[in-house]
Amino acid sequence: MKIAFVINQTHKEEAYFTTTSLALKALKRGHEVFYIGLADFYYDPEIVVGAHARQVSPHENIQDESDLLHVMRExxxxxxxxKHLDVLWLRFDAASEMIGxxxxxxxxxxxxxxxQREGVWVINNPEALTRASNKLYLENFDESIRPKxxxxxxxxxxxxxxxxxxxxxxxxxLKGSGGKNVFLINKESAQNLKQTVEAIARDGYIIAQEYLPEASKGDLRFFLLDGQPIEIDGKYAAVRRVQPENEIRSNVHQGATIQVADIDEETLKVVKLVSEQLVKDGMYLVGLDIVGSKIMEINVFSPGALQQASEINGVDFMAAVIQDIEHKIHERKK
Structure with a gap:
């Protein structure tokens, strides 16, 4: 199988990224891996669409994610x-490109x-990603699972x-990632409300959401694969992200810690309310950010923390994802 990962830029990839771990797992399973930056595409009438890609083949010198990135960059x-690829996987952070x-x-x-029109399986579906290019995508789902x-x-x-x-x-x-420019406004900080609004609005629209008290305990990052929870031996591909003291953001690179997620029936009911629409939209791998009974964000571009979910649960969710892709490619080729 030939699987290409579309990323922002080669030099910005890190060993701890979910993309890197997925690429390594694909290599370990004998597949060809290609890295394509957003500036690497090519079009002409003869081949229609191509890319200047870095191709990595399975070989014994690649033992871990750091080895993979070294070989890829060299x-x-x-x-x-x-058209000769089996999978084109869009794994870039759209929000990080807004300024530069x-x-x-x-x-x-x-x-x-x-x-995609040439028959390549593109995940997630680029037409739906265009509609989901900011956090307004959540408003397409059941009102009961959305915060005000x-x-x-x-x-x-x-x-x-x-x-x-x-x-x-x-x-x-409205269009952001990684917890950048996220603020809690309460009675004590209300005097800064106007300045905060003006600061965020410099880069576009603002989302204002009700504060959910359960957020003080962190949030869940919960993964769906083709609309279904990823479950192995009764363990779900999910983590609880707990923010440090005096911090409202649950992003790992903002200092949050990862804990085992306790997945109850309420969480699964919330997930079920969005799964059908995600499948219709062609959203193959999705990360839901859940607080209590509400979904705060639907991450469809490059959701991270899948490798942490594997490590903390002691199961290989990466392999489950690659195996599912293998199965679907086999079915497509019949």
Whole structure:
């Protein structure tokens, strides 16, 4: 199997990324791996869509994620016709390109759509990713699993929402990732509300959400594969992310710690309410951020923490994902 990962840029990949671990697992299972940056695509009428990719073949010198990245970076790029791939996997962070390369994410999705029309299996579906390019995607799902939310750039709107929600809300960019520019506004910090709104609004629209008291205990990152929970030996591909003291963000690189997630029936009911629509949208691998009985975000571009879920649960969720792709490719080729 030939599987290509579309990333932001080669030099920004890290050994702890979920993408790296998935690529390593594919190599260990005997597959060819390609790395394609968002600036690496190529179009002409003869091959339609290609890419200047770094190709890594299975060999004994690659033992871990650090070895993989070293070999990949030392490999020269070569032009690859994407029609000859089995899988084109979009694993880039669109939000991180907003300032420096605002053209990159949209161009990547357009090239991926061309590849999809040529018969390549593109995951997640680029047409749906275009619609899901910001946090408004969550508003397409059942109201019962969504926190109270407004989207605006108007300070008065935010002030009114703050007053209606017990003077305690969360503010964050409509298009953002990694916990950047996420703020808790309460009675003590209300004097900074106008400045906070203005700061976030410089880069676009603002999301204001009700504050959920359960958030003080962290959140769940819960993975779905083709609409279904990933479960091995009764253990789910999920982690509880617990933020440090005096921190509201549960992102790992913002200092949150990873704990084993206790998955109860309420969580599974919440998950079930979004699974059917995600399958319809072609969202193959998704990370849900869950607080209590509410989904705070649906991560469809490059959800992380799957490797941490594997490590903390002592099971190989990475292998389960690659095996499922193998099965689906086999079915597509029949």
């Amino acid at each position: 490999t020269e790029k070569s032009l690859v016709n994407l 390369r605002p053209w990159a994410a949209s161009a990547g999705l357009q090239f991926a759509e061309l590849a 939310t407004i989207v605006t750039r108007n300070y008065t709107d935010v002030q009114n929402f703050f007053d209606k929600n017990d003077e305690k809300i969360i503010l964050k960019p």
